Amino acid sequence: MDNEATARLIERQYGGLLALLRRKLRDEQLAAEILSQAIVVTSEHVKTGRIADAALIPAHIFRLAMNELRSHTRLADPPNRTLSAQALDRLLSRSAWPAVGTEISMQRQVRDIVLRISAAKDREIIRRFYLDEVEKDAICRELALLPLRFDRVVFRVRQRMRDALTRGEPSNQGVSS
Amino acid sequence: MDRRHIDDHHIVARYLADQLTDAEREAFEAYYLAHPEMVNEMEAAARIKVGLMQLQEAGEIERLMLPVAPRWLRPAAAAAAAAIVGIALATFLLPQPAPVLVASSSTLVNRRGTPLPVAATYTIFRTPNGSYGGEVELPGTPHAIALRVLPEYQAQPARYRIVLARLDDDDKSRDVATIGGLAPAPDGFVAVALNSARLEAGRYRLSVSGDEGTSAATHVSTFLIHVRPAR
Numbered sequence: 001m002d003n004e005a006t007a008r009l010i011e012r013q014y015g016g017l018l019a020l021l022r023r024k025l026r027d028e029q030l031a032a033e034i035l036s037q038a039i040v041v042t043s044e045h046v047k048t049g050r051i052a053d054a055a056l057i058p059a060h061i062f063r064l065a066m067n068e069l070r071s072h073t074r075l076a077d078p079p080n081r082t083l084s085a086q087a088l089d090r091l092l093s094r095s096a097w098p099a100v101g102t103e104i105s106m107q108r109q110v111r112d113i114v115l116r117i118s119a120a121k122d123r124e125i126i127r128r129f130y131l132d133e134v135e136k137d138a139i140c141r142e143l144a145l146l147p148l149r150f151d152r153v154v155f156r157v158r159q160r161m162r163d164a165l166t167r168g169e170p171s172n173q174g175v176s177s
Numbered sequence: 178m179d180r181r182h183i184d185d186h187h188i189v190a191r192y193l194a195d196q197l198t199d200a201e202r203e204a205f206e207a208y209y210l211a212h213p214e215m216v217n218e219m220e221a222a223a224r225i226k227v228g229l230m231q232l233q234e235a236g237e238i239e240r241l242m243l244p245v246a247p248r249w250l251r252p253a254a255a256a257a258a259a260a261i262v263g264i265a266l267a268t269f270l271l272p273q274p275a276p277v278l279v280a281s282s283s284t285l286v287n288r289r290g291t292p293l294p295v296a297a298t299y300t301i302f303r304t305p306n307g308s309y310g311g312e313v314e315l316p317g318t319p320h321a322i323a324l325r326v327l328p329e330y331q332a333q334p335a336r337y338r339i340v341l342a343r344l345d346d347d348d349k350s351r352d353v354a355t356i357g358g359l360a361p362a363p364d365g366f367v368a369v370a371l372n373s374a375r376l377e378a379g380r381y382r383l384s385v386s387g388d389e390g391t392s393a394a395t396h397v398s399t400f401l402i403h404v405r406p407a408r
Binding site: 013014015016017019020023026055056058059060062063066070073074104106107108109110111113114115119120123124126127128129130131132133134135136142151154155157158161162164165166 | 184185187189190191192193194195196206209210212213215216217218219220221222223224225226227228229230231232233235237238241242243244334335336362363390
């Protein structure tokens with residue numbers, strides 16, 4: 001698979017994960033390295049038969065990457081990087097990775113989704129829950145909301161983003177109303 | 178753990194925010210390893226988070242949070258909008274002045290849409306007795322000037338507002354710009370950028386407070402800056 005095809009695959013399957021790693025770690029290189037390592041380790045597990053069902057590959061990659069992210073953000077002394085230099089060279093070829101510009105596309109997509117929410121309070125729910133990472137109970141208390149309303153708003157936003165992904169809609173297109 | 182529980186308890190978003198207990202996390206990971214379709218849910222939630230982070234960095238998030246006019250008011254609003262189309266068209270053709278204060282230097286662009294170069298990054302400190310916490314030199318050509326300040330109060334949620342005010346010789350202040358929705362860096366500093374093309378030499382005060390709706394909305398940290406003219 002050439003670099004361009006790899007970049008497309010990574011963007012489609014793991015664009016959000018990679019961008020989240022970049023944001024949480026504030027280190028583009030480290031984020032790419034963590035996702036690379038997750039892909040390499042998963043493929044080794046497929047070869048050795050530890051993962052028998054190919055449909056499970058993305059879930060294993062996601063779990064490995066999230067565990068590594070947690071190690072880096074929770075521990076003062078992060079774990080050693082274990083990926084071989086050769087594997088890194090192959091996977092970290094910059095042209096094989098979605099550009100940071102992909103995040104701009106996500107910005108456009110989320111802006112469109114938020115603009116379709118008419119109530120300011122409902123938009124605030126989305127900001128506090130997904131951006132500020134405030135827990136549901138606190139948001140409902142601070143905004144004087146019924147939990148049911150919180151659930152409805154979050155479900156709607158999640159559904160719209162999921163629909164966009166399911167349709168295979170490129171992230172550089174808006175979600176039409 | 179089952180799908181109902183995952184949806185009802187917003188497990189996906191909380192997993193990405195590292196808010197689950199160890200037991201919840203292990204149960205959720207076991208679930209999604211057996212139900213790989215959950216990866217799409219996680220990818221969608223990750224994109225929502227990153228998109229919002231981008232909107233915040235671009236200084237758009239506050240505007241997006243503004244109320245939308247109620248339905249009964251919309252025809253009137255549309256009529257009003259139509260009435261000002263002419264004005265809007267006229268002003269659209271004129272170059273719009275870039276703001277003097279922005280959340281990120283990357284949003285300051287020249288007429289061709291190219292980001293302005295960053296002249297320097299200044300870390301501004303609080304100082305006693307009215308002395309300056311930072312000496313900023315205006316570059317000779319339009320540049321972004323990056324500033325970093327450390328609020329004295331931690332806002333929950335972590336969002337801050339900065340007011341830039343010009344001080345005259347009698348110490349009277351005139352607000353020049355306000356920007357909200359600012360997220361601090363991991364080291365606690367809040368970053369903004371000045372547009373040198375809109376900034377005059379003189380004395381300024383940066384007032385940093387928690388954004389509206391945060392725990393530190395009424396707490397203010399002030400920083401004095403001296404902006405020197407270009408050499």
